[in-house]
Amino acid sequence: MNIYDFDGTIFPGDCSIGFFFFCLKSHPKLWKTYFPKTMRNLYLRKKGRINEAQMQREFFGYLTLVDDFDEQIVKYWDINEKKISAWYRAQKRPDDLIISASPNCIIEPIANRLGVRFMATDFDREFGVFLNKMKYAKEKARYIIDQGYPVIENFYSDSLADTPLALLAEKAHMVTNKARTVTDWPHLDEKTMEKVKKKIDTGWNSYVKED
Numbered sequence: 001m002n003i004y005d006f007d008g009t010i011f012p013g014d015c016s017i018g019f020f021f022f023c024l025k026s027h028p029k030l031w032k033t034y035f036p037k038t039m040r041n042l043y044l045r046k047k048g049r050i051n052e053a054q055m056q057r058e059f060f061g062y063l064t065l066v067d068d069f070d071e072q073i074v075k076y077w078d079i080n081e082k083k084i085s086a087w088y089r090a091q092k093r094p095d096d097l098i099i100s101a102s103p104n105c106i107i108e109p110i111a112n113r114l115g116v117r118f119m120a121t122d123f124d125r126e127f128g129v130f131l132n133k134m135k136y137a138k139e140k141a142r143y144i145i146d147q148g149y150p151v152i153e154n155f156y157s158d159s160l161a162d163t164p165l166a167l168l169a170e171k172a173h174m175v176t177n178k179a180r181t182v183t184d185w186p187h188l189d190e191k192t193m194e195k196v197k198k199k200i201d202t203g204w205n206s207y208v209k210e211d
Contacts, residue, residue: 001150002093003165005175006100006107006120008158010088012178015080015110016060016102022076023066034062057130060103064128069105077110084114085179092116097149099140099165119143141165156182161199163188 007014020038024030038059045055066072096116100107103123111118122131141164144152155162155169158176163185166172172185186192 001095001097001152002091002154002156003097003099003144003152003169004088004155005157005159005162006098007102008179009156009175010085010098010179011080011110012083012085012180014102016106018080019073019076019106020059020062022079023062023072026068026072026075027066030062030065034065038062060123060130061128063103063105063123063125069125073106073109077113081110081113084110085175087180087182099143141168144168159199160186160192160196163196164200 004010007016024035041050041055041058044050045052050058063069092114094115096114098107098111098114098116098118098120100118100120102120104118104120105123105125107118107120123129124131140162144165145168152165152169154171154173155166156173156175157166158174158179166185173182174185175182188196
């Protein structure tokens with residue numbers, strides 16, 4: 001079994017942010033009602049006044065305001081499906097697993113089109129809340145262990161934050177250059193491990209009660 005991160009790995013950029021701007025075009029009112037709030041939260045995050053989890057929770061609230069979500073997500077992937085990396089399409093297997101911190105309502109449609117399994121963050125679009133911890137960093141590895149998945153042959157990601165999951169795989173690969181270039185996972189020397197710790201320790205799950 002091969003496991004893939006999605007954003008920046010087999011898809012260039014961040015599909016959640018991409019869908020946000022896609023919805024701004026079809027719902028211009030969001031420019032006035034939601035975009036300023038998003039910019040404010042980005043500023044607060046940069047200043048350290050809110051953590052990553054709080055910023056993400058506020059950001060994904062836009063999904064509650066898109067009343068024709070089902071129609072818009074189909075249109076979004078109709079346009080953007082072609083951006084899936086050619087190297088991934090060439091080696092795609094039916095037992096692949098995509099695991100992403102993005103909301104499941106955004107990842108599920110493209111995973112179904114690709115014909116592969118997926119695991120993403122459960123997000124309630126009606127109430128605008130996460131139903132579990134975001135599938136980020138250590139939570140990805142925890143999910144794989146809890147589900148008792150078979151041996152991971154290869155793992156692919158664009159982020160050192162996914163090192164916990166990379167360590168579970170027989171072989172790990174780093175993806176760069178806007179999801180076009182695949183290399184071996186970096187050697188985890190002391191300097192690199194400091195980067196890993198910084199990437200992981202961002203407060204993503206600080207508002208979710210530990211199991």
